[in-house]
Amino acid sequence: MLNVSIYRYNPEVDSEPYMQDFEFDTQGKDVMVLDVLEKLKIEDPTLVFRRSCREGVCGSDGMNISGKNGLACVTPLSDAVKKNKLVIRPLPGLPVIRDLVIDMSQFYAQYEKIQPYMINNTPAPAIERLQSQEERAKLDGLYECILCACCSTACPSFWWNPDKFIGPSGLLQAYRFLADSRDTATEARLANLDDPFSVFRCHGIMNCVQVCPKGLNPTKAIGHIRDMLIRTAT
Amino acid sequence: MANIRTMTFDAVIVGGGGSGMRAALQLAQSGYKTAVITKVFPTRSHTVSAQGGITCAIASDDPNDQWQWHMYDTIKGADFIGDQEAIEYMCQTGPEAIFELEHMGLPFSRTEEGRIYQRPFGGQSKDFGKGGQAARTCAAADRTGHALLHTLYQGNLKNETTFLNEWFAVDIVKNSDNAVVGVVALNIETGATVYVKSKATVFATGGAGRIYASTTNAHICTGDGIGMALRAGFPVQDIEMWQFHPTGIHGAGTLVTEGCRGEGGYLVNKDGERFMERYAPNAKDLAGRDVVARSMVLEILEGRGCGPDGDHVYLKLDHLGEETLNAKLPGILELSRTFAHADPVKEPIPVVPTCHYMMGGIPTNVNGQALTVDAEGNDEVIEGFYACGEAACVSVHGANRLGGNSLLDLVVFGRASGMFIEQQLREGIELKDASEADIEAAMAGLNHLNNSTGGENASVLRAELQTIMQNYFGVFRRGDFMQEGITKLAALRPRIKNVALGDKSNAFNTSRIEALELQNLFEVAEATAITAEARTESRGAHAREDFQERDDVNWLCHSVFFPSDKRVGKRGVNFNLKTREAFEPQIRTY
Numbered sequence: 140m141l142n143v144s145i146y147r148y149n150p151e152v153d154s155e156p157y158m159q160d161f162e163f164d165t166q167g168k169d170v171m172v173l174d175v176l177e178k179l180k181i182e183d184p185t186l187v188f189r190r191s192c193r194e195g196v197c198g199s200d201g202m203n204i205s206g207k208n209g210l211a212c213v214t215p216l217s218d219a220v221k222k223n224k225l226v227i228r229p230l231p232g233l234p235v236i237r238d239l240v241i242d243m244s245q246f247y248a249q250y251e252k253i254q255p256y257m258i259n260n261t262p263a264p265a266i267e268r269l270q271s272q273e274e275r276a277k278l279d280g281l282y283e284c285i286l287c288a289c290c291s292t293a294c295p296s297f298w299w300n301p302d303k304f305i306g307p308s309g310l311l312q313a314y315r316f317l318a319d320s321r322d323t324a325t326e327a328r329l330a331n332l333d334d335p336f337s338v339f340r341c342h343g344i345m346n347c348v349q350v351c352p353k354g355l356n357p358t359k360a361i362g363h364i365r366d367m368l369i370r371t372a373t
Numbered sequence: 374m375a376n377i378r379t380m381t382f383d384a385v386i387v388g389g390g391g392s393g394m395r396a397a398l399q400l401a402q403s404g405y406k407t408a409v410i411t412k413v414f415p416t417r418s419h420t421v422s423a424q425g426g427i428t429c430a431i432a433s434d435d436p437n438d439q440w441q442w443h444m445y446d447t448i449k450g451a452d453f454i455g456d457q458e459a460i461e462y463m464c465q466t467g468p469e470a471i472f473e474l475e476h477m478g479l480p481f482s483r484t485e486e487g488r489i490y491q492r493p494f495g496g497q498s499k500d501f502g503k504g505g506q507a508a509r510t511c512a513a514a515d516r517t518g519h520a521l522l523h524t525l526y527q528g529n530l531k532n533e534t535t536f537l538n539e540w541f542a543v544d545i546v547k548n549s550d551n552a553v554v555g556v557v558a559l560n561i562e563t564g565a566t567v568y569v570k571s572k573a574t575v576f577a578t579g580g581a582g583r584i585y586a587s588t589t590n591a592h593i594c595t596g597d598g599i600g601m602a603l604r605a606g607f608p609v610q611d612i613e614m615w616q617f618h619p620t621g622i623h624g625a626g627t628l629v630t631e632g633c634r635g636e637g638g639y640l641v642n643k644d645g646e647r648f649m650e651r652y653a654p655n656a657k658d659l660a661g662r663d664v665v666a667r668s669m670v671l672e673i674l675e676g677r678g679c680g681p682d683g684d685h686v687y688l689k690l691d692h693l694g695e696e697t698l699n700a701k702l703p704g705i706l707e708l709s710r711t712f713a714h715a716d717p718v719k720e721p722i723p724v725v726p727t728c729h730y731m732m733g734g735i736p737t738n739v740n741g742q743a744l745t746v747d748a749e750g751n752d753e754v755i756e757g758f759y760a761c762g763e764a765a766c767v768s769v770h771g772a773n774r775l776g777g778n779s780l781l782d783l784v785v786f787g788r789a790s791g792m793f794i795e796q797q798l799r800e801g802i803e804l805k806d807a808s809e810a811d812i813e814a815a816m817a818g819l820n821h822l823n824n825s826t827g828g829e830n831a832s833v834l835r836a837e838l839q840t841i842m843q844n845y846f847g848v849f850r851r852g853d854f855m856q857e858g859i860t861k862l863a864a865l866r867p868r869i870k871n872v873a874l875g876d877k878s879n880a881f882n883t884s885r886i887e888a889l890e891l892q893n894l895f896e897v898a899e900a901t902a903i904t905a906e907a908r909t910e911s912r913g914a915h916a917r918e919d920f921q922e923r924d925d926v927n928w929l930c931h932s933v934f935f936p937s938d939k940r941v942g943k944r945g946v947n948f949n950l951k952t953r954e955a956f957e958p959q960i961r962t963y
Contacts (some may be wrong), residue, residue: 151878181832184875184884189413192591194627194708196519197417213711236562237881243414256527257478266431266468267475269487275480282480282513282520286416321478 141165141220143175146228149185149237156235163225165216172204172219172227173211176239188239195352198287202239203228208289208350230292232301245301246288246308253305253313254331258324274320281315281360283353284308290347290357296340303336307347307357310338314360317367329364329371338364377557377812378567382408382535384794385571387542387556387598390418391518392762392783392790393577394525394534396741399791401532405798408535410542410558410569412593412886415526419579419591420783423518424704425632426492426510427784428777429467433484434491434508435499440464442499443509445956447778450496450661451771452913452923453958454611454931456947459767462739463778463785465952470784471511479524481513482701492701493635494776495659496963506659508635510777515630515704521780537569541886542597544815545574545605545758548805552756553743555807556601557815561886564879566819568812572802573759573794576602576735576743577787580763581897583890585728585847586839589621589628593890598764600893602735603900603936604818607755608745610766610931610944612733612897613905614914616774617848619665621727623685625712628729629705629722631776634658636701638690640669641721642677648686653963660963663773663914666726670848673725680723687721726848731897732774732914733904734766736933736944741765741790746933746944757804759794761786768931771946772913821870822888828873831888838865838891842898846905851918855906862899869895900934907941908932925958 140162148156161179173190180186188211189199195213202211205219205226219225229235234242259268291297291306305313313332316322332338338361347357384400386393389411400407411418430440444464448455475481475489482490489511497507513520529536542556546568555570581596582588599609619640620629634640639658642648652668653660660668669686672678679687690698690705695718698706702717709715709722736744743758743765761767762783769782845858869891876884910924911917931944948955 149878150880177832180884181830184830184873185878187881187883189417189883191413191417191593192419192422194422194625195711196516196704197413197419197421197591199413199417215711240881247414251530254531256531257476259476263472263476265472267472267481267489270483271487272483272485275483278480282523283516285421285519286414316478319478319480 141216141225142223143179143225143227145186147238148235169215169217171212172214172216172225173200175216175225176211187237196285198285201230201287201289203230208293210287210289210352213352230288232292232298243288246291246306249305249309250286250312253309254328255312255316257316257319257322259321261323268321270320277318278315280355281311281318283355284311285353287352289350289352293346293350295344296342300336300340304340305332305337307361310341310364311355311357311360314364317364329368332364333368338368377816378565379570380567381570382406383571383798384573384575385410385555385569386575386577388418388577388579388762388764389413389415389536390577390579390762390783391420391522391525391780392787393575394529395784395787396575396577396761396791397534398525398528398532399788400795401529401534403795405795408537408569410537410540410556412539412541412561414538415536416523418522419594420522421519422591422628423521423780424515424628424630425494425635426512426517426777427471427521427780428494428497428510428775429471429781430464430509431468431471431489431491431511433488438499438507438509440467442501442507445501446496446498447769447775448956449502449961450773450775452773452961453771453929454912454946455771456768457955458947458949458951459739460769461950461952463769463781466785467781470788474521474524474784477524477528479513479520481511492632493659495631495634495656495665496661496775497659506656510632510635512632515632515702518780541889542601543819543889545601546807546812546815547605548807548811550756550805552804553758554804557812557819559819562881564882566816572757572798572804574757575741575790575794576760576764577762578764580731581894582728582731584839584842584894584898584901586843587621587626588728589618589626590728595890595894596897597890597893598760599734600896603896606937607743608736608933608935609900610733610736610933611768611772612900612934613908613932614732614772615728615901616662616730616732616914617666617726618729619662619669619726620688620724621729622708622713623680623723623725626727627708627712629688629708629724631662633688633690633702633705636697637693638688641687641689642672643679643683644677648672648677656963661773662776663916664963666848667916669726685723685725688724689721690717691719691721730774730779731763732766732770732772734764735760736931737761737765737767739767739789740793741786742793746942759790761790772915818892819889822872822874822885823877825871825874828871829868830875831872831884831891834865834869834872835891835894838869838894838898841865842901846902849916849918850905852906855902859902859906862902866895866899900936903939904932904934904941929958
């Protein structure tokens with residue numbers, strides 16, 4: 140039997156959070172962490188977590204699994220169980236609503252701050268705007284972000300300043316628009332980021348890169364933004 | 374109103390997937406007070422899982438491509454019960470809707486000329502079936518749904534749409550004229566219930582693939598809109614038509630895009646034979662999905678399946694080379710490695726037909742207005758009620774949807790619904806207010822659940838429901854089996870009505886949501902079962918062993934399921950093309 144230790148907190152009944160132990164019979168199978176949670180929820184209907192696509196593209200079930208942020212649906216037990224023990228906590232650094240469900244408002248607010256949409260005020264052509272394959276390739280590794288918050292909630296700089304530091308996810312998206320040949324708001328976007336906190340609180344710790352379930356590299360994107368900011372300053 | 378808070382909007386959209394957000398965008402741009410009620414944060418909606426692309430004649434791959442060819446393919450793919458007026462509208466308007474998405478920033482893959490990349494998909498042809506395979510599916514690698522959904526969310530942020538995120542619509546509020554005047558909704562985080570009042574209520578609630586045990590659909594695809602509509606006494610159309618996607622990963626159910634076969638992949642049986650050459654000599658692996666799915670099941674039933682249990686076939690991609698796979702199908706490599714433990718660069722992916730898409734839904738016209746049928750068989754608009762996307766049956770997919778047409782459906786008709794409602798609002802919409810009793814009526818189901826004592830576990834009941842649907846209403850169907858399935862469902866109804874609520878708290882109570890979703894799933898399942906048994910022919914995705922031929926004399930029509938007396942009626946197919954004479958039914962081969 141696998142020992143599963145899960146963070147529990149229901150604001151209506153618990154004065155403080157606690158870890159609850161469950162036993163889980165894997166039947167020798169290397170199932171996903173989400174499968175474990177789904178089965179345990181049959182036994183205990185009060186266990187609460189988010190989930191949707193169960194294939195790693197919707198970003199609902201980001202959580203801290205045996206010490207590392209990841210998506211429960213694409214994390215097999217073989218990657219997460221240590222000494223027959225699986226420990227599941229909510230993503231760190233943001234308020235907990237209940238059990239494994241966190242309040243992501245601050246995370247979304249930082250995303251919205253970078254104006255995450257195409258800005259191009261030139262008259263649109265009758266067909267698509269042309270973009271070369273090389274220009275489009277610059278968006279690879281950026282547009283795939285699923286907003287799961289695994290990266291930002293693994294970032295000590297974000298823990299300290301979740302209201303002022305955009306965080307790796309938001310900055311990855313900021314660069315996604317800076318890098319897009321079709322976007323014409325580069326100057327305004329950089330001006331919007333040009334303060335001591337928004338970008339420069341990144342200290343290159345690279346926790347974001349280590350945990351991203353999509354294999355993206357926010358640190359690299361942040362480096363590009365820094366370069367652009369420094370270049371516009373000189 | 375006593376006891377319940379009211380929020381008022383000009384338009385409320387239930388569902389934050391592709392169609393809902395496209396409709397919302399249109400209305401937000403018009404300046405009308407619009408809200409989107411969505412049970413998950415919008416980018417977690419199931420549109421995000423769409424992979425291969427969005428089919429549309431934008432004439433990038435082939436400068437001479439014509440939307441009329443796309444229209445022909447869609448009508449044929451639908452096995453001739455798609456409404457031709459709606460298909461014409463979709464195929465003709467499509468390019469405009471695609472270019473809008475591109476202008477909004479959707480990161481499409483590109484051709485050498487810098488245009489949007491298009492790949493071949495199943496059922497596509499040039500020159501009305503006479504010019505060979507077309508490549509008409511616009512793609513952002515194999516993550517088109519993700520790119521589209523995020524782009525639409527971004528567009529809505531830009532236009533400051535009001536989102537009620539993680540709110541669950543419970544039931545429809547009708548006034549004394551039987552018009553829809555909003556919904557009762559539940560704030561999942563706090564447990565508060567609110568009457569969301571609106572002059573226009575748009576259901577963009579997506580599909581219900583979770584009625585089956587094996588599905589490509591997300592956990593959240595529970596047919597909430599269909600369940601609500603049926604409980605409100607409104608009919609659903611062609612609900613027996615369920616698409617089984619040929620390539621779900623064996624065991625896991627996760628989708629492997631048809632784009633794999635579009636890029637040159639193919640299916641093999643245990644002997645390594647490319648068996649689709651036998652079933653569809655021309656289109657082979659790119660025949661209609663219904664045709665490919667049936668062929669796979671026949672291979673398996675005749676003992677040529679793969680694996681120790683001979684219960685799946687293989688999708689071979691390794692011959693395409695690592696470079697192509699990395700560039701064109703990176704998401705598939707990831708999914709296959711994770712869920713099939715197979716690296717497509719070196720080995721084939723084990724796949725099996727898996728429930729994927731609901732062709733049926735709430736009947737609507739091209740403006741998204743929900744319809745019912747009166748005693749004389751005439752269409753009648755349900756005032757205040759609209760539907761678009763998978764929840765609607767407009768009907769562009771008929772008995773079988775073509776790959777890449779769902780994303781086009783949801784942007785074109787999300788947009789059309791939004792534009793029509795905008796115009797209606799401008800002209801002025803007068804609906805009688807709901808009475809206290811009307812709102813109480815919409816609260817009844819939730820109150821019953823909240824007051825439940827005892828009952829059975831929702832997960833257990835859901836599994837039972839899914840097994841019945843899988844066993845009795847799958848790829849191949851037979852009358853006596855289906856009758857047995859209907860009897861089993863009837864026995865399940867009271868048990869599901871009295872489902873246990875093992876968690877009564879208010880804070881983010883997902884058990885309450887799952888219980889409500891289960892009740893919606895049940896309504897969809899029962900409507901599917903009764904209608905499937907009634908349609909005594911084989912057409913598109915509906916394949917009967919006891920009625921193997923298509924019966925155009927009796928069934929060249931939509932089925933309409935009326936929930937009040939569980940009756941199956943018929944509704945004429947629209948053959949009124951505006952730009953040319955209608956396409957008459959022909960024998961459908963690939």
